[in-house]
Amino acid sequence: xxxxxxxxxxxxxxxxxxxxxxxxxxxxxxxxxxxxxxxxxxxxxxxxxxxxxxxxxxxxxxxxxxxxxxxxxxxxxxxxxxxxxxxxxxxxxxxxxxxxxxxxxxxxxxxxxxxxxxxxxxxxxxxxxxxxxxxxxxxxxxxxxxxxxxxxxxxxxxxxxxxxxxxxxxxxxxxxxxxxxxxxxxxxxxxxxxxxxxxxxxxxxxxxxxxxxxxxxxxxxxxxxxxxxxxxxxxxxxxxxxxxxxxxxxxxxxxxxxxxxxxxxxxxxxxxxxxxxxxxxxxxxxxxxxxxxxxxxxxxxxxxxxxxxxxxxxxxxxxxxxxxxxxxxxxxxxxxxxxxxxxxxxxxxxxxxxxxxxxxxxxxxxxxxxxxxxxxxxxxxxxxxxxxxxxxxxxxxxxxxxxxxxxxxxxxxxxxxxxxxxxxxxxxxxxxxxxxxxxxxxxxxxxxxxxxxxxxxxxxxxxxxxxxxxxxxxxxxxxxxxxxxxxxxxxxxxxxxxxxxxxxxxxxxxxxxxxxxxxxxxxxxxxxxxxxxxxxxxxx
Numbered sequence: 001x002x003x004x005x006x007x008x009x010x011x012x013x014x015x016x017x018x019x020x021x022x023x024x025x026x027x028x029x030x031x032x033x034x035x036x037x038x039x040x041x042x043x044x045x046x047x048x049x050x051x052x053x054x055x056x057x058x059x060x061x062x063x064x065x066x067x068x069x070x071x072x073x074x075x076x077x078x079x080x081x082x083x084x085x086x087x088x089x090x091x092x093x094x095x096x097x098x099x100x101x102x103x104x105x106x107x108x109x110x111x112x113x114x115x116x117x118x119x120x121x122x123x124x125x126x127x128x129x130x131x132x133x134x135x136x137x138x139x140x141x142x143x144x145x146x147x148x149x150x151x152x153x154x155x156x157x158x159x160x161x162x163x164x165x166x167x168x169x170x171x172x173x174x175x176x177x178x179x180x181x182x183x184x185x186x187x188x189x190x191x192x193x194x195x196x197x198x199x200x201x202x203x204x205x206x207x208x209x210x211x212x213x214x215x216x217x218x219x220x221x222x223x224x225x226x227x228x229x230x231x232x233x234x235x236x237x238x239x240x241x242x243x244x245x246x247x248x249x250x251x252x253x254x255x256x257x258x259x260x261x262x263x264x265x266x267x268x269x270x271x272x273x274x275x276x277x278x279x280x281x282x283x284x285x286x287x288x289x290x291x292x293x294x295x296x297x298x299x300x301x302x303x304x305x306x307x308x309x310x311x312x313x314x315x316x317x318x319x320x321x322x323x324x325x326x327x328x329x330x331x332x333x334x335x336x337x338x339x340x341x342x343x344x345x346x347x348x349x350x351x352x353x354x355x356x357x358x359x360x361x362x363x364x365x366x367x368x369x370x371x372x373x374x375x376x377x378x379x380x381x382x383x384x385x386x387x388x389x390x391x392x393x394x395x396x397x398x399x400x401x402x403x404x405x406x407x408x409x410x411x412x413x414x415x416x417x418x419x420x421x422x423x424x425x426x427x428x429x430x431x432x433x434x435x436x437x438x439x440x441x442x443x444x445x446x447x448x449x450x451x452x453x454x455x456x457x458x459x460x461x462x463x464x465x466x467x468x469x470x471x472x473x474x475x476x477x478x479x480x481x482x483x484x485x486x487x488x489x490x491x492x493x494x495x496x497x498x499x500x501x502x503x504x505x506x507x508x509x510x511x512x513x514x515x516x517x518x519x520x521x522x523x524x525x526x527x528x529x530x531x532x533x534x535x536x537x538x539x540x
Contacts, residue, residue, distance in 0.1 A: 475506040
């Protein structure tokens with residue numbers, strides 16, 4: 001069960017959804033931060049109330065008495081350009097001035113009864129308040145549920161009805177102010193509003209004594225209204241973010257996870273139950289990473305198919321080439337027992353030895369091709385000067401074989417160098433030189449040149465040339481064209497003409513991203529008119 005769960009969450013689509021879901025936590029975090037934001041607003045509101053009260057108290061200070069006319073005159077001079085309700089009381093708590101008696105503040109929501117239209121049951125046209133909308137209720141229900149279940153109960157607040165219809169204000173905060181200290185109180189607002197009213201009382205000093213107090217009060221109704229609207233906007237952003245995250249996840253799943261599943265299905269279909277390659281990845285034209293992966297897999301299976309075909313055909317060719325010497329050995333072995341004379345036995349024994357020698361040559365050549373196929377990619381490559389190495393190869397060949405056919409080297413470029421392992425280049429040059437000398441009558445000509453960033457090495461002989469139908473076949477394994485003889489593998493061939501020399505050359509040159517071709521006549525027109533083998537390799 002745990003493995004299934006881990007497998008489920010390891011899928012790309014699920015991880016994309018989880019990543020995109022992080023987007024929605026930003027508005028959620030903002031929504032949770034609103035509690036802190038609300039507390040900061042309340043502290044700012046209280047600070048503003050205290051400042052207004054202190055200014056009013058300072059304006060009324062330094063008098064032996066506190067006449068009502070002076071307090072009302074100061075309030076009129078303010079022309080209701082203040083946010084809070086200002087009240088002034090004397091030392092007995094009697095109300096002597098009230099800013100609410102001077103007219104309404106048109107741009108300020110008061111702490112008292114709601115608007116006349118609402119109190120009369122009439123609502124103005126327009127959208128309902130934010131807290132009454134269904135979307136807001138859905139958004140705040142989890143938070144309200146959390147508060148009811150996990151938060152401790154808060155003590156109930158007093159009601160602002162305490163100061164209605166009374167001329168004497170002696171609440172706890174006013175008593176604190178009349179005793180010379182700052183007083184503060186929070187009460188539930190009147191008029192059915194879902195808000196509280198903050199009260200701040202500041203003493204009015206006359207010398208060292210207290211002559212009265214200023215009571216400053218303001219409802220949090222406006223703050224709540226703004227918070228309701230802000231919560232609703234944040235929740236709307238949350239829903240939009242959630243929808244975008246889901247859409248992006250679905251789109252990503254369709255464009256990433258689905259193609260990956262398709263690749264997985266193709267991978268399962270490529271191999272049969274015995275592990276044999278039966279197909280390949282289909283070419284994908286997408287221009288993203290999935291397309292790159294698909295094309296890389298398609299190229300990999302194509303190369304793997306080519307390598308498997310090479311191994312299978314190579315094994316088939318080896319099996320075919322071994323049939324002739326084995327048949328010759330078996331026939332000679334059967335007939336040697338019936339031979340009546342020593343001369344016949346010696347002749348049959350010579351046939352057996354020749355067959356064994358041919359099989360040894362075959363095994364050595366097969367091993368060489370196998371090593372080339374396995375080791376080319378791991379060999380160290382470095383710049384090699386072709387002319388110098390070719391001179392050593394020609395000299396060593398003449399010393400070893402005693403060949404009297406002259407070999408002429410023509411350099412058509414200065415200091416031609418190619419990038420490959422010196423041992424492999426030596427092997428290529430030796431095989432090409434041996435092939436050219438085996439057909440040459442009077443001369444072998446070797447030309448060194450350059451075409452752009454590739455070196456060109458041409459081996460030319462003055463022999464009979466190559467028939468057009470064999471120009472490509474001479475590089476095939478176990479094919480050898482000898483005018484007046486047979487293809488390699490027939491009983492009349494010499495043991496060393498196995499048809500693998502040029503096949504080895506092609507395997508090495510292809511492994512180094514070069515090319516080898518055959519033609520009749522000299523490319524420059526100055527050489528002999530026989531066969532010409534042209535090798536191109538990357539310059540070092």
